[in-house]
Amino acid sequence: MNALSAAHPSPALVLNADFRPLSYFPLSLWAWQDAVKAVFLERVNILSEYDHVVRSPSFEMKLPSVIALKEFVPQSRRPAFTRFNVFLRDRFCCQYCGARFPTHDLTFDHVVPRSRGGRTSWENVVTACGHCNLRKGDRMPTPKGFMPIVKPVQPSTYLLQENGRAFPPNYLHESWRDYLYWDSELEQDEFEIAPAF
CATH class of the missing domain: 1.10.30 (DNA Binding (I), subunit A)
Known part of the structure; x- marks a missing residue:
C-alpha cells in the first residue's frame, strides 16, 4: 500500500443508490477527504478502493475510489x-x-x-x-x-x-469503468452460424 501524497488527488466516483453516477458531465466526483467523511458518517458504501492509504496515529484506511450513496437522491426532471x-x-x-x-x-x-x-x-x-x-x-x-x-x-x-x-473526462481510474458507460465501441462476439438442417 502506498501512502497518499499531495500530488495524487484520489477523487472518489460518487454513485446514487441505484449505482449510476449522480452526473456524467461534470462527472460526479468527491475529493478523498469528503469521501472519507461520508464513510465515517455512514452515508455511503465503499464499492472499490485505491491502493493509497491515509493514516492517523490510531487508524489506517485505504481510500475509496468508488462510493454509492445509501439513500437514493432523486434527480430533477427539469x-x-x-x-x-x-x-x-x-x-x-x-x-x-x-x-x-x-x-x-x-x-x-x-x-x-x-x-x-x-x-x-x-x-x-x-x-x-x-x-x-x-x-x-x-x-x-x-x-x-x-x-x-x-x-x-x-x-x-x-x-x-x-x-x-x-x-468522458481526461482521467478515468480503472475502478470507475464498471460504473460508467461511455459511448465507446464495444467488442462484438465472434460466432459461427450453424448450418440449417
Whole structure:
C-alpha cells in the first residue's frame, strides 16, 4: 500500500443508490477527504478502493475510489436553465455553423433577438460560436440564414446525462469503468452460424 501524497488527488466516483453516477458531465466526483467523511458518517458504501492509504496515529484506511450513496437522491426532471446546460444540450456545437468548440469559445444566442421580443428560455436560446453570434447580430432567423441546425427545446435531465456521456473526462481510474458507460465501441462476439438442417 502506498501512502497518499499531495500530488495524487484520489477523487472518489460518487454513485446514487441505484449505482449510476449522480452526473456524467461534470462527472460526479468527491475529493478523498469528503469521501472519507461520508464513510465515517455512514452515508455511503465503499464499492472499490485505491491502493493509497491515509493514516492517523490510531487508524489506517485505504481510500475509496468508488462510493454509492445509501439513500437514493432523486434527480430533477427539469434541469436548471444555465449557460453550461445549454452548451451540453447542444453538445458544445455552434447551432449555426455546426462546429464544436471548447466552452470558453462559445456564447449563447437568442434565436429571436431580445430586441425583437425574443425571450430568454430553452426554446429561444442556442449555443453559438463568437463568429456566428457576431454575424447574426439582431437578425431574425430565416430559411436563407441563421436558422439553428436543431430546433431548441427544453431538455430532460436524462438527455443532458446522455449528452454528457459522450464527453468522458481526461482521467478515468480503472475502478470507475464498471460504473460508467461511455459511448465507446464495444467488442462484438465472434460466432459461427450453424448450418440449417
